[in-house]
Amino acid sequence: MFVNSATTFVADALRGLVASTADIAWHADPGFLTRKEPLKSGRVALLSGGGSGHEPMHAGFIGAGMLTGVCPGLVFTSPNALQVHEASRAVSVGGGVLHIVKNYTGDVMNFSIARELLHEYGIESDHVLVDDDVASERADGDGPGRRGTAATVIVEKICGAAAERGDTLGAVASVGRRVAENSRSMAVAVSPCTLPGASEPSFDLPEGEIELGIGIHGERGTERVPAMPAQDLVAALTQPVIDSLGLKRGESVIAFVNGLGATHPMELQLLYGELAEFLSDKGILIARPLVGSLVTALNMGGASITLVRVDDEILELFDAPTDAPTDAPAWPNVSAGNDSILPERGGFGPSFSPTETDSVRDEFISAWMASWVERVLAEEPSLTDLDRRAGDGDFGTNMVAALGQVDLAAIRDSYSARTIFEAVSDSYLGNAGGTSGALFGIWFRQFYNSLTTVDLANITAAARGGLDKITELGGARTGDKTMVDAIAPAVEALEGATDLGEGLRAAAAAAHEGVRSTEHLTANRGRASYVGDAAKGVVDPGALVIAWFFEAASDAH
Template sequence: MKKLINEPGDVVSEALRGMAAAHPDRLRVDHENRIVYRKDGPRPGKVGLISGGGSGHEPMHGGFVGLGMLDAACAGEVFTSPVPDQMMAATRGVDAGAGVLHIVKNYTGDVMNFEMAAELAAADAGTEVLSVVTNDDVAVQDSLYTAGRRGVGVTVLLEKIVGAAAEEGRSLQEVADLATRVNDNGRSMGMALTSCTVPAAGKPTFELADNEMEVGIGIHGEPGRQRLPLAPASEIAAMLVDPVVGDLPYQQGDAVIAFVNGMGGTPLIELYLMYNEVAQLLDRAGITVARSLVGNYITSLEMAGCSVTLLKADDELVRLWDAPVNTPGLRWGV
């Protein structure tokens, strides 16, 4: 195992110190509780937005804290849920009187711990907390970490769109309803060319031969839907797009936000090549790409591979997508 680390047990805390040092204009970090906060928050009357999860998926979630996205993000150990005390501290830290929305990926530990934090916040401080659980992965119904579908790429799009709505001053219920609408209209599917190596484990999570790929993987290195011989990018794109399009289903005439995400170890030249294949498949299906996003945004350490996310988008969602955002991981319009 070759990694740019000191001690495996210090990776998360030292990475958070690096984030604080790199972005003092946008972020402040509670190192004791491992919470990344928006520096200029909380803003009175604004709904607070919190997400979080295991580390190793950077820039998600800490990299999406700032204007137009999250108010705080809780960092767990690598691929391990944060604990309720972290989430409760973050909830208190972003409560500006308008309530708090928890954005939770559908993994058993995340869901349970965020639920506990919401109950504690309501009992302790009377904070109104609503939650949305993302579950956009069409690859498997249940997995090693979930009951039901996993939350993956739609989480990024949801945090951006809902973040813009919160900036407009919408109520907690309005923001939560929008988050549910985004989740209901988005689907994702991923694949891997290699496994990833958790620093504390020191060895790959699973083994793939040089001529194999795993289709339908999760972001924690979970095995996929099937292991297949390595194929050209055009065939891989169809393996990802076809199940996504067929699941909602997306129909001729729909407009989408198309998101081709790298899993951490795939260079942009390959991601853009994949996006070209995805765009051609959508064009043949009569689906219009209203907006696109290409890059490493929800990763699995150094895994090579990619995922495709499609979000059915109306004029309101596109407008909120275009709204200004200023975070370490996503920035435009400012």
């Protein structure tokens, strides 16, 4: 993989994208892309985004007739709520802002928080949730539901055309939801991807075997089987899609064969030929074909098949306008412009400015948080390995993205107790992204809000408030194999204590016991839920970091 540094990989790639594209502008603080040419006043603005590594989705689909702006996260990590909020404000021209969101916990959570903030500014907003992946469909309806994958770009194209013709926010959202509800996908990997800076792939796949039902974040699939001829593979991918949609003979679809990053165009065309024959045998009509690597998983070898049930309006919007459906650079119908500018080098994310200026320092809090931050940063490789085995491998990177930006010297020597928690919270919300960025950011925000004085009552109130906010936002409960499995018993221990030292010792012990309990659980929330029993035998890394948090508090006290 071509890299300068794993930590600057996304920023360096975005720099090249902006330099090679005429109508895309980069806003480094807090980090988002928009069209250079603003929309006409009163039009609906379309904003999407998600973890990087899926290019050309989403940034390649900025342009007239598609997206107005995009929020890129770190690799396989959702953007944070501050990015989405500021990007939404930047693209808004009075007609409202529509968020097109893939169904991953971090994406859903951060876009939702951003819409709450937009309401405070009087900006109307709505969203379309894309949940097309049948591999993550559960008959009992439990868990986070179907993941959002390749159908996202078709939703973006059709919503973009509706907004371009002047539809209202409600009308654009309505047609987008209709497309999403009538879209299903299924993917296969013949080789896993490797994240920038990683020394091994996201999962192990022996020669001669393939992984059915994989996700686009490097997750392993739902079933590992021997390699098979393309004709049989297409049938194995497509039949579950047909079944989930309930497609019948005589119905029409958009048929999309998508490459996952390391698949040659000849292979995709071969798969499309088999798909066309399979659908013909079923009596299902292909109204429009789409073939290409539009929604990737870095350098994963593999492909996905997406079918979208269509009606006359959806086809009209898919084609509109007929002379050049969009000038978005990655949609397969336009050539690149040449009036572009190479941006300066640099990352993205907000800088921290304390709001507390007159509070007294607290040696205990300084020692507690400094030692915890140092430990998490030092343990990044082990956290990444845990998440690679239990999820998608980005947890350690997210921890470093947040905590690598805090000023450790200021935590030790100058920040007040509240400012320390404010700085850590802002760094998670503004730099980490993903589910972990949102949840850890909200967790530390409760300590910032509660610690007017440092005592058992306020620390307990902060921890209880953090637990309540996390369960409200993410829906996780004890036993779901998440950070809640460490937080909940620690909160109970604090609430049963009469002395701060006793409470912190009990909380640390209870949190570590909670971590051990996650080893043999099957995840029901977060990305580990997509790999099912494959995550058994691995403790949850989020819970482990929380246990370290309480352990550091006990040691410092």
